[in-house]
Amino acid sequence: MARIENHKYSIEEAFRECFYIVPDYQREYVWTDKEVNQLLEDINEQIGNGHVREYFIGTILVSPTSQKNHYEVIDGQQRLTTFFLLLCALKHMFRGETQQQTISGLISTSYTDNSGETRTNLKLEPRYENAGEVIAKLVELDANPQAVRAGIQAAGIPSFGSLENLVSAYSTIYRYLKDNYDDTSTLKKYWGYLANNVVFIQISTDVSSALKIFETINERGVGLNPMDLLKNLLFTQVPQAQFTQLKDEWKKITSPLEKEKEKPLRFLRYFLMANYVIDNDRSDAVVREDEIYDWFVNKDNAALCDYRNKPFEFVRKIIRNVDSYISFGNGLGNDGKPNIPMDSLKRLAGGAFSLHYVLLLAAAPLPKPLFDHFVAQLESFLFYYIFTKTPTKDLERNFSLWADELRIIAGKSDPAEQRAALNAFVTNRFQSNMEAKSQELSDALKRLTLHTMQQYRTRYLLARLTQHVEMAFNGIKSPGSLGSFAGLEIEHILPNTPTAELSNQWAADNSQALYDDYKNRLGNLTLLEKPINIVAGNDFYSEKRPEYCKSGNYLTRSLVELTKVGQNSSVSRINExxxxxxxxxxxxxxxxxxxxxKLAKDVWRTAPLES
Structure with missing residues (x-):
């Protein structure tokens, strides 16, 4: 069994005796002003109480390296990094005082390495992306926050994410000390308490044991989110020699999500429901965010994922799902290329609805023609649910269960059988539910005005209707991009800001109808090119009619006159x-x-995929 050592350290003892290394596979510095200020306030409160009791800040979990007194930090680096930055700020503020030399020895010091060479190292060395450069430059500059920031920028060191957090934390600490300990005597009192009375327990053991202890300490997510805990869990499954490889693979998960500002926990929820059968005590097939880590460590689920035997295969599966998740969010298809059905779906869902990613991730392995068809059917289904404002909780269980069916369909090897199974899915899951909500949708659309739905969705509605009519007018079967229609302006046929003459005329002719009510109704809205819209202005309908005739879309032109083109032609059929x-x-x-x-029911409907 691995040897485990416990030692109680004060802040001064810890940084005098130990060198702390934050390995590149660990979580980066994520503390914000809130967490930094809270730590500083807690210490300040202890000093203000007028006693000299120890202030315990918890445990720090480390693993010794081959170099004497050098430790890799497994848990506690947020606190240790913050205290190191606090020492840097104190050193600068004690300039000219004897305390400066003492603190300087806690920030960096010389030691003899295994080969007998004398080396000078920082007492805290973060090894994740560029963080070591930021810390080294901050120590070298020994300056106020403005000068430190300028010096880091001048050195060409990147400043983003966790690197920016380091610089911001130093600024927060410096300002706090200036605001609360503005003379040398009070600053000495603060330093005396911090150096001797702020203590922690340092637990030291080998890396494998330390990672397992870390998992136990955080098994309920205390201080860490499930993404961090999952990362650590995976590191416990590989030998230390593969840590860097696993770290590089893990970056392929977190970096794209960070870049797109996607929520990691939302992705993990959807990943689980899209890829695995979810069995829980509630029997709702749903994984909540606070249940993610517990789901992973469950014995049956661990076997389902097989991350213990094949951690790298499991990570690569997550990477593939992240790539698909990001692609779908950007309107791309399952081949990572621009995709008309997905772009249209994105315009409907916007940023307010995302649960459909469960189905998209499950369907992603389908051949491209089947996947594109599925996306088009999903758009029709979601239109019914979004425009009736159905709560998402009503869909969660269904989507998780339907994902199980989609995985089976995607796994079929016979193309004809796969196509038939997908058509059956669309009929049984989408079409049947849409039929059940048909009257509810009609009622919702009857109440629809420009302000009862997000404007981007009203624009989407008008764009799809306009596109549908245009396709029918020209005899086109497959829709192109919705972009050219969505870029048109929403025109109030009855003007949004009428002249007094027009208002009076309306009141005289429509005594039972309020102008402000009718001007925002769906029936009063159409899409119009900007130059034409400018000319049409806020005039009477009789004056706008000639301008509407100039529109490039038939839905708007048809307000004035229906084009007559033969019998049983594409034009005559849409004219009906x-x-x-x-x-x-x-x-x-x-x-x-x-x-x-009525036209909407023709636009948003399901259809089988023909062979």
């Missing part, structure tokens, strides 16, 4: 679903509103 309006009043707006609702 449209209507021209010689006058524009409350009845016209109601009629057009009903017309658009």
């Amino acid at each position: 679903k449209l209507k021209a309006f010689p006058v524009w009043n409350a009845i016209s707006i109601d009629d057009r509103h009903d017309m658009l609702i």
